[in-house]
Amino acid sequence: MYAFSYQRPRSLAEAAAALQAEDAKLLGGGQTLLPTLKQRLARPSDLIDLGAIPELKGIREAGGGLEIGAFTRHAEVAHSDLVHRVIPALASLAEGIGDRQVRNMGTLGGSIANADPSADYPAAVVALKGTVLTDRREIAGDEFFTGMFETALEPGEIVRAVRFAAPDKAAYAKFRNPASRYAIVGVFVARFGAEVRVAVTGAGGSVFRAGAFETALAADFRAEALNGLSVGTDGLNADLHASAEYRAHLVTVMAKRAVEAAG
């Protein structure tokens, strides 16, 4: 790590002010940022620790769904009775992130701000008609993820919370990278009345919706409805662990499993 100054603001306003420093960076659970610093791949002047800001914490019911503070750790989501009651699929997604140590530190805000193409939460944000609440505005989940490690956040903008709609049925199925345990492919399927959303993470540069899957499932919410459907290999990732072809195949398999799990 290179040297940096460390700050621990007590309010969102203080954090926003501190973030004005040149090359300042927000620190969530540090599960992505700290390894990056240790490898000397980033050199922030200041780290603004978001851990002491009450406005960023907590899980509450809102508008028939859930509003989860940005500084809510994955483990809190995984173990929350409220989440289990309102959107159990979200709790099980959180329970499947990384390992216990990562879940005890990593936060929702950090995960979506980082927008790793193989992160899990982006699939939930998109499939559950999420809304990202920042210190400045509200951003529709569908518009939030703009590319690989890219979001609609402006410089200096802080994620405050994420609002998720409660679906009638939902499930997340993940094919994890055996080494890192990130998603090689993760598919979140959510049904809201006649509407079905299928959000795919891990497979492409950024989370995306599988339109043909959604149409098929809206007509017939059974795994068999996806027979013969594929997202195709265009724009899919390929690396040491999985080719684009294999990822495309897994998207269909995971989508089917999610539909089955959603019941």
Next chain:
Amino acid sequence: MANPNGIGAPVRRREDQRFLTGRGSYTDDFKRPNMTHAVHVRSPYAHALVKGIDAAEALAAPGVVAVLTGADMEADKVGSLPCGWQIHSKDGSPMKEPGHFPLARGRVRYVGDAVAVVIAETREQARDAAELVVVEYEELPAVASSTRAVEGAAALVHDDAPGNVCYDWHLGDKAAVDAAFAQAAHVARIDLVNNRLVPNAMEPRAALGEYDAATGDYTLTTTSQNPHVIRLLMGAFVLGIPEHKLRVVAPDVGGGFGSKIFHYGEEAVVTWAARRIGRPVKWTADRSESFLTDAHGRDHVSHAEMAMDKDGHFLGLRVSTLANLGAYLSTFAPSIPTYLYATLLAGQYKTPAIYAEVKAVFTNTAPVDAYRGAGRPEACYLIERLVDVAAGVAGLDRTEIRRRNFVPAEAMPYQTPVALQYDTGDFAKNLEIALPLVDYDGFQARKAASRAKGKLRGIGFATYIEACGIAPSNVAGALGARAGLYECAEVRFHPTGSVTVFTGSHSHGQGHETTFAQLVAERFGIPIENVEIVHGDTAKIPFGMGTYGSRSLAVGGSALVKAMDKVERKARKIAAHMLEAAESDIEVKDGRFTVAGTDKGLGIGDIALQAYVPHNFPLDELEPGLDEQAFYDPKNFTYPNGCHVCEVEIDPETGVTEVVAFAAVDDFGRVINPLIVEGQVHGGLVQGIGQALFENCVYDESGQLLTGSYMDYCMPRADDVPSFTVRYHEDQPCTHNPLGVKGCGEAGTIGASAAVMNAVVDALAAYGVTHMDMPATPEKVWRVIQAATPAMAAE
């Protein structure tokens, strides 16, 4: 009465208290007054000329004490890291042995090769400054794979090794094998790759060098499996420091798996630099450095053929292997794909004729050397995969072909056609014990149940034999070892009857502090608490060859027995004197020395006290003290052997393989501590399963390491493996060491990979699969299913 902590007792590891409560003392824990920190500047290129090093900016950075390079070492006449084993090629010429300098001299040959060292007040300052060292490189073409290295157009790693060949060696009787093939009814063939692995000990390598200008004494504290060997190699060959001025300490060491046997350049750098700058210098690898610079394991490409008669009896085995040695010769590298590999190619079978050729090549990758099993897993994997293919060719059940070809227990001692003489082993018995453990008879029903769920099920066997207890010095010497491979022990009774044992074996996870103490407790009938085991310090231990090749108990334990024999002889003399009896009338049992036919006797504690308070000793015949030392050189290797059975279930939709059952039946000879043995087996099995399903070290063609962190290099985790069924039997003890022990440290790793892959291939047999290279990753498995499915659908 039997000692509750004696031989055979499942005593819990005494060392675990300090390990599990964070109170171990590892090399990086040591802090010395005025200590500095070293960080290496390493090559980002796989192959390049070093045209210049500009350290001016680094030297001006805060806290920097020195920046040293290969030129500084050369000026101080620092030597090349020596290789401990010499192999001769088929034509009699010695292997190519290029220079291997702690800091590169003019040319770097793998990513991670050290070019300079920055020494500063703190580690962070040294890291900061290391980035300021400007190295001018001229990149050269590189070669990373062994198959590419032997192609005519390949880049040359060393100018004096044409074709990148280090040696081209062979073993066995070629003519006899050719004759066997000429009369074969069946021939089985296989091409296989034994994938390259990164050892990944939990504790990264570290070294702390100190120099005392007042006395001229050097001390190196290092993460080593064999401190005396490091003292010899570094002192005599690299730095020119005589043994009496060099102390090497290997304190608690957090795992080695072979990778900490070798003498690494960083050890020489910190020791040399400590004198140059007049302050202690510490270096600790970070995980990225460990991936890049720890000696890797395996990396073989082989072709093998088995000739059989019409009934599936093996007639002859022909093997040709290309072994990747990396950029330089690590300490024992040349011996691994030769004498620790080809000599094991008979396996458990009475194959009458065997011929093996091994070409070992240099590439622009990290050095490759011994890694848990070292050559023997490669041999086992090759034979056991080939035997499965042979079963298919001969139309025999995979258990039947093994039974037909096992060396029978009655044939022991058995001389193999590849140099070894097995002393004991009942291979058929291992298999017969294993089959019911996995309910082999019920397998077809389980397979059908899996099929009903849309899953594929397979079962796989691997039988293994390993040559352990390394090694008889006369044999090793004849085969090219430049050192003897005995072990030393000293047993020191203290006046009040407690004992300190000094052993040349080194424990870095094996539990010697428990097992060795059990031997002493049993022998002298004393509480285990009264025994202390000291290891890992050249200033305390007379000598030692260290721990590797499952040798500690077989060789180090035998040395301990010899030293205890000497103690007993001396104690008997003292007892005779004290009891006023003839020595020949003294009977010894469980540490009590009695006069035959009387109730007069003494315990070892009374004798020890008298030994140190010799008020009325006949000093001409009897010296004071009770402290004896012994060296033990084994007469033969030991031959642990066993049978592993693995059952897998594959999800054809995703290609994911799950190990659903695993049974290991092992013959380790006599077992001193069954709890520790089982732990060693478990760890070994996980490593073997890791190689088969998860671990893979990948360099790209330009020599960049693609799997340089745990994000890409997949280590097996607890939830990746089933609950193991482990059994051993003790009725085939080793015949030539006093304990009858064979060794258990590597067995799990040796058999497991082959058992898993045989199960995977079995599960995929319906798709026409006869072989798959490791690791059987989900995509690889899915692809073979995909490739076969249209063909099957067409049928």
